[in-house]
Amino acid sequence: MGQHVLLIEDEPSIAEAVRFILARDGWRVTCHHDGASAVEAVKRHAPDALILDVMLPGRSGYDILHDLRAAPATAGLPVLMLTARGQGADRERAAAAGANRFVAKPFSNAAILAELRALMAEAAPAGRAAGDA
Amino acid sequence: MPFDLLVLACIAYVAILFAVAFAVERRTAAADGAGPPRWLRSPVVYTLSLSVYCTAWTFYGAVGYAVRSGLEFLTIYLGPTLVFLGWWILLRKLVRIAKTHRITSIADLVSSRFGKSPLIGVVVTLICVTASTPYIALQLQSVSLSFAVFASDTPAGWHLDRPAQTAMWVAAGLAIFTILFGTRNLDANEQHHGVVTAIAVEAVVKLLALLAVGAFVVWGLAGGVADVLDRIAASPVAGWELKPDRWTGLIFCAAAAIITLPRMFQVLVVENADERHLAVASWAFPAYLLLMSLFVVPIAVVGLERLPAGTNPDLFVLALPLAEGQGTLAMLAFLGGFSAATSMVIMEAIALATMLSNHVAMPLWLSLPRRGAEAGDLRRIVLVARRVAIAAVMALGYSYYAMASGTAGLAAIGLIAFVGVAQILPAMLGGIFWRGATRAGALAGLTIGFSVWLWTLYLPSFGEGTVIPAAVFAEGPFGAGWLRPRALFGVGGMDPLIHALFWSLAANAGAFVAVSLITFPGPLERVQGAAFVNVFAEGEAARGWSAGGAGAEELLVMAQRILGEDAALAFFRDAAAAQGKAGWLPDITPAFLDALERRLSGSVGAATAHAMLVQITGGATVSVEDLMAVANETAQIMEYSARLEAREAELTRTARQLREANDKLTQLSVQKDAFLSQISHELRTPMTSIRAFSEILRDGELPPAMTVRYAGIIHDEAVRLTRLLDDLLDLSVLENGTVQLAIRTARLSDLIDRALTAAAATRPERRFSVQRDPEAEDFEVTSDTDRLAQVFINVISNARKYCDADDPALRIAVRRQGGQVTVDFIDNGSGIPAESQGLIFEKFARLTDETRAGGAGLGLAICREIMQNLGGGIAYLPGRGGAAFRVSFPQVLKAGDRAA
Structure with missing residues (x-):
C-alpha cells in the first residue's frame, strides 16, 4: 500500500475533495494545479499513477498526456482522465491521447476509487513482467 | 348650283x-394571312x-x-x-x-x-x-x-x-x-x-x-x-x-x-x-x-x-x-x-x-444617338414620319x-412635272438594262439633269421676275449669255419645253453614261446591278444553285448556330425524310425554306430570320424595311439579354449573400458549440465539488471542523452555480434584445456612489483609492439606471480584482458633450496585454486562472450587451497607463437609440 498518485487539477475544491477521498483509501496523493508545468511535475514526482484533468489553464490534458506517452520514462504510466463527459468525443479523444481509464465529471467518490484500483490492477502484471525482464 | x-x-x-x-x-384585315380578297x-x-x-x-x-x-x-x-x-x-x-x-x-x-x-x-x-x-x-x-x-x-x-x-x-x-x-x-x-x-x-x-x-x-x-x-x-x-x-x-x-x-x-x-x-x-x-x-x-x-x-x-x-x-x-x-x-x-x-x-x-x-428604350417604337416613328410627310x-x-x-395653263404645269420626273429615267433604265452603270454615274446624271431642269423650266415657270429676274432671261446670269434659261448655249428659238427637255435629258444621260464609263462599281453595286439586270435569269440560276448540296449545307450551318446543333440536325433530317431523302440535306424547296424561316423566327425574330435566309439563298437582297425590322428585333433581343444579364448579376449577388449567410451560420454554429462546451465545463466544475464533498459528508466520520469547512465549500459552489446561471440568463435576454428596460432619471454621481459601494464587496480587504470630479458628474441621466449601475459595478469590481499596483487607485472621469455621456474608469495597474484586448468582451474570456475572484468570465460580455441596449457602448482604451474602460451612452435614452 501507499502507492503514490499525482493529481493534476486546477480547481482547488475538486483537488481537495479527490485528495481527501484517495488519502482516506490509503493512497499517497500529490496535487499539482498548473497545466504548463504538468509534464515537469510528473517527471519530478515519478508517481505510480496519474489522475489528469482535461481543462487546465495553460495546457490541455490531452497535450500533456501526448507528451508523457512520447517520453520513454512515462510512456507506460497508468493514467486516469477526468473528462467532461463520459461518452462520445471526449472519451474517444482521451483514448486516442493514451489514457488508460476515464471518469466523467461530476463523479461519485466510489467511481473514482474503483477506476483507480482497476487502473492499477491492469498495470500491475505488465509492471511485474517489465521488472522481471 | x-x-x-x-x-x-x-x-x-x-x-x-x-x-x-x-x-x-x-x-383585307379579316382575311388575315390570305391577303386581300x-x-x-x-x-x-x-x-x-x-x-x-x-x-x-x-x-x-x-x-x-x-x-x-x-x-x-x-x-x-x-x-x-x-x-x-x-x-x-x-x-x-x-x-x-x-x-x-x-x-x-x-x-x-x-x-x-x-x-x-x-x-x-x-x-x-x-x-x-x-x-x-x-x-x-x-x-x-x-x-x-x-x-x-x-x-x-x-x-x-x-x-x-x-x-x-x-x-x-x-x-x-x-x-x-x-x-x-x-x-x-x-x-x-x-x-x-x-x-x-x-x-x-x-x-x-x-x-x-x-x-x-x-x-x-x-x-x-x-x-x-x-x-x-x-x-x-x-x-x-x-x-x-x-x-x-x-x-x-x-x-x-x-x-x-x-x-x-x-x-x-x-x-x-x-x-x-x-x-x-x-x-x-x-x-x-x-x-x-x-x-x-x-x-x-x-x-x-x-x-x-x-x-x-x-x-x-x-x-x-x-x-x-x-x-x-x-x-x-x-x-x-x-x-x-x-x-x-x-x-x-x-x-x-x-x-x-x-x-x-x-x-x-x-x-x-437612325443617325441620331440611339436610346435603347425607344428602339422598339420604330414602326410608330415611321408612321409619324409618313403622316408629317403627307401634310408637308x-x-x-x-x-x-x-x-x-x-x-400658266393647266397643261403647261403638268408638262413641267413630266420633264422633271423624266430626269430619273436614264438612271432607272440604265440601271435595269446596263450592268456597267455606276452609282457615281447615276448621281452625276441625276444632279445635272435636275439642275438643268430647275434652271430652264421649273424656276422660269414662276414667271419672269418672280424667282429669276427678267434680266437673267434676256442676258443670262452675270452676263453669261450662253446660260440664258430659255436659250442654253445660245440655241434660241426653241419651244421652251422642248428646249428644257432636250438639254436636261441630254446632259443627264451624257453625264450618266460618261461617268459610269470612267468609274468602277463597288461590290454591292455589282451584286445589285447583276441582280437587277438579270432579274429574270436570276430566279432560275438561284434555283439551280441551291439544288446542289452547298446551299443546304450552308443553311444547316446557320441553323445550327441559331437553334443548336442537335435541334438543327433533327429539323433538317426530318425535312429530308419528308422529301423521301436519306441524310440531313433536304432539297431547298420553297416549302422547306418557309418551314425553316418559321422555325428560325422563333429564335431570332421574323425579319431577321427572313433576312438571313434571303442572304444565304441569294434569292433577294434585304430592303430598308427588312433592315428596320431587323434593327427593331435586335434592339428587343438586346434589351432582353440586358434583362437576363441583370437577372444573372442578381442571382450571383444572391448566391454570394447566401454563401456569406451560410458561412456566418457555420461560424455561429461553431461558436455556439464552443459556448455550450464552455458552459458545460463551467457548470460541471462546481457540481463536481458539490457532489464529491456531499458524498464525503454523507459518509460521516469527519471531525466537526472538517464538516464545517466542507459544508462551506458546498455552499460557495452552489452560490457560484446560481450566479453562473443568472449571468447566462441575463446574457441571453440581453443578446436577444428582449430585455425590458426600466427607464428612470437619476443623478450620475449617485449612480457612481452606488456602484462604488456595491463593488467594495470585491476583495474588501484591499485598500483601494478612488479619484473623482464631483462637479463633472453632477447631472441627471435618463436611462435604465439599474443596468447602468450594473455596468459600473462590474468595471469597478474588475479594477479591484485585477489591478496589480501596490497602491491600487481608480480614476473616474466624466465628460458630457452633445447629449452623449462618457465615463472613463482608469486604474494604475499594468493594464491588459495588447494581444488580449480584443478578447475581453467575449464570453468566458477569462484572462487568468484566478477564477476564485471572478465569475465565469461573462461580466464584460454582459456589460457590452447592456450598453448596446442602452444605445451606447463600452470600450477598452489602450495606452492609458493601467486598465482603462470607457462607458458611453446618451444622456437621455430615446426609442431608436437602442442598438439592434
Whole structure:
C-alpha cells in the first residue's frame, strides 16, 4: 500500500475533495494545479499513477498526456482522465491521447476509487513482467 | 348650283370613298394571312387604279389643250399607250425587280440598284418632291376653278375670286383622307388596298362623267357623229399644224412619266398584286385612255361654237352642261374632275411620303444617338414620319399654288412635272438594262439633269421676275449669255419645253453614261446591278444553285448556330425524310425554306430570320424595311439579354449573400458549440465539488471542523452555480434584445456612489483609492439606471480584482458633450496585454486562472450587451497607463437609440 498518485487539477475544491477521498483509501496523493508545468511535475514526482484533468489553464490534458506517452520514462504510466463527459468525443479523444481509464465529471467518490484500483490492477502484471525482464 | 349643296355633294362623295376604302381595309384585315380578297386582286381594279394617270389636267385640261394646240393633247395619251402596248416587257421587268427586292418607291428602286446608296435615294426623292409640287398645285387649282365656275349663292366671307381659299380647304381635306388611309398600317410591301380601291372607283366616275358630257355634246347639242365630224373639219382646232419636234418630245415625256411619276410607280409597280395583271393592263389601260380622249375634240369644238368668247377652255367640260342648263350632268362632270384631282393628289402624297420617310426622315432619325428604350417604337416613328410627310407635301403643293397661280395653263404645269420626273429615267433604265452603270454615274446624271431642269423650266415657270429676274432671261446670269434659261448655249428659238427637255435629258444621260464609263462599281453595286439586270435569269440560276448540296449545307450551318446543333440536325433530317431523302440535306424547296424561316423566327425574330435566309439563298437582297425590322428585333433581343444579364448579376449577388449567410451560420454554429462546451465545463466544475464533498459528508466520520469547512465549500459552489446561471440568463435576454428596460432619471454621481459601494464587496480587504470630479458628474441621466449601475459595478469590481499596483487607485472621469455621456474608469495597474484586448468582451474570456475572484468570465460580455441596449457602448482604451474602460451612452435614452 501507499502507492503514490499525482493529481493534476486546477480547481482547488475538486483537488481537495479527490485528495481527501484517495488519502482516506490509503493512497499517497500529490496535487499539482498548473497545466504548463504538468509534464515537469510528473517527471519530478515519478508517481505510480496519474489522475489528469482535461481543462487546465495553460495546457490541455490531452497535450500533456501526448507528451508523457512520447517520453520513454512515462510512456507506460497508468493514467486516469477526468473528462467532461463520459461518452462520445471526449472519451474517444482521451483514448486516442493514451489514457488508460476515464471518469466523467461530476463523479461519485466510489467511481473514482474503483477506476483507480482497476487502473492499477491492469498495470500491475505488465509492471511485474517489465521488472522481471 | 348653291354653294352649300355643292360642298355637301363633295363631302358626300368623299364619304363614299371613305366607306369603300374602309370596307376593303376591313375585308383585307379579316382575311388575315390570305391577303386581300380575290376580286380586289383582279386586273380590272389594277387597270382602273392606273387611271390615276388621268388627273384633272386630263379631265379638264385636255379640252383646253385641244383648243389651244389642236391635236397635240393626244401626245399625253400616246406616250403611255406606246409604253403599255410596246414596252410592257419593261413594265414586267420593273414589277419583277420591285417584287424580288421589295422595292417601296421609285427612289428606293434607283437607290437599291446603285448599291443601296442613301444619297441617290435622297436625290431622287428631292427630284420627285420638287417636280410633283406644281403638279399637286395644278390639281388644287382645277378643283378651285371648277368650284368657282359651279358654285353660286356663296356665303358671306367666302370669296370665289380668291380661289386660294377653296384650295386650302381642299388640300387640308385631302391630307386628312390620305393620312387616314395611306398610313393606317405599315405594311412592308407598301400596299394600300383600301386606297387603291377608292382610286379605282374614282376612275370609273371620271370616265363615266367625261363620256356622259361627250355623249351629251355629240348627240344632244350637235346632230350626231357625222355632224360633229363636219363641225370639227370647219373649226380652228383642225387647222393647227403638227409640230414634229413637240410631238416627239411630248410623246417621249408622257411615256417617261407613266413609269417615273411617283404615283404611277406606286400604282403600277408597288401596288401590283400579280405580274399577270400587266398583260390585261397592257391593252385595257390604252383602251381606257382612248375612251378618255374620245370626246375631247368634240367638246372643244362645240364649246368654242356655243360658249361665249373668253370662257376658259380648260373648263369647257363643266361650262357646257352648265350653259345648257343640264344641272345633273354638270354635277357629274364636276365630280369627275374632283375625282381626277383627288385621286392624283392622294396617290402622289402616299408615294412621296413613303420616299420622304424612308430616304430622308428615317436615315436622319437612325443617325441620331440611339436610346435603347425607344428602339422598339420604330414602326410608330415611321408612321409619324409618313403622316408629317403627307401634310408637308400638301402644304408644299398649296404654297406653290398660292405663289404661281394664274401664270400658266393647266397643261403647261403638268408638262413641267413630266420633264422633271423624266430626269430619273436614264438612271432607272440604265440601271435595269446596263450592268456597267455606276452609282457615281447615276448621281452625276441625276444632279445635272435636275439642275438643268430647275434652271430652264421649273424656276422660269414662276414667271419672269418672280424667282429669276427678267434680266437673267434676256442676258443670262452675270452676263453669261450662253446660260440664258430659255436659250442654253445660245440655241434660241426653241419651244421652251422642248428646249428644257432636250438639254436636261441630254446632259443627264451624257453625264450618266460618261461617268459610269470612267468609274468602277463597288461590290454591292455589282451584286445589285447583276441582280437587277438579270432579274429574270436570276430566279432560275438561284434555283439551280441551291439544288446542289452547298446551299443546304450552308443553311444547316446557320441553323445550327441559331437553334443548336442537335435541334438543327433533327429539323433538317426530318425535312429530308419528308422529301423521301436519306441524310440531313433536304432539297431547298420553297416549302422547306418557309418551314425553316418559321422555325428560325422563333429564335431570332421574323425579319431577321427572313433576312438571313434571303442572304444565304441569294434569292433577294434585304430592303430598308427588312433592315428596320431587323434593327427593331435586335434592339428587343438586346434589351432582353440586358434583362437576363441583370437577372444573372442578381442571382450571383444572391448566391454570394447566401454563401456569406451560410458561412456566418457555420461560424455561429461553431461558436455556439464552443459556448455550450464552455458552459458545460463551467457548470460541471462546481457540481463536481458539490457532489464529491456531499458524498464525503454523507459518509460521516469527519471531525466537526472538517464538516464545517466542507459544508462551506458546498455552499460557495452552489452560490457560484446560481450566479453562473443568472449571468447566462441575463446574457441571453440581453443578446436577444428582449430585455425590458426600466427607464428612470437619476443623478450620475449617485449612480457612481452606488456602484462604488456595491463593488467594495470585491476583495474588501484591499485598500483601494478612488479619484473623482464631483462637479463633472453632477447631472441627471435618463436611462435604465439599474443596468447602468450594473455596468459600473462590474468595471469597478474588475479594477479591484485585477489591478496589480501596490497602491491600487481608480480614476473616474466624466465628460458630457452633445447629449452623449462618457465615463472613463482608469486604474494604475499594468493594464491588459495588447494581444488580449480584443478578447475581453467575449464570453468566458477569462484572462487568468484566478477564477476564485471572478465569475465565469461573462461580466464584460454582459456589460457590452447592456450598453448596446442602452444605445451606447463600452470600450477598452489602450495606452492609458493601467486598465482603462470607457462607458458611453446618451444622456437621455430615446426609442431608436437602442442598438439592434
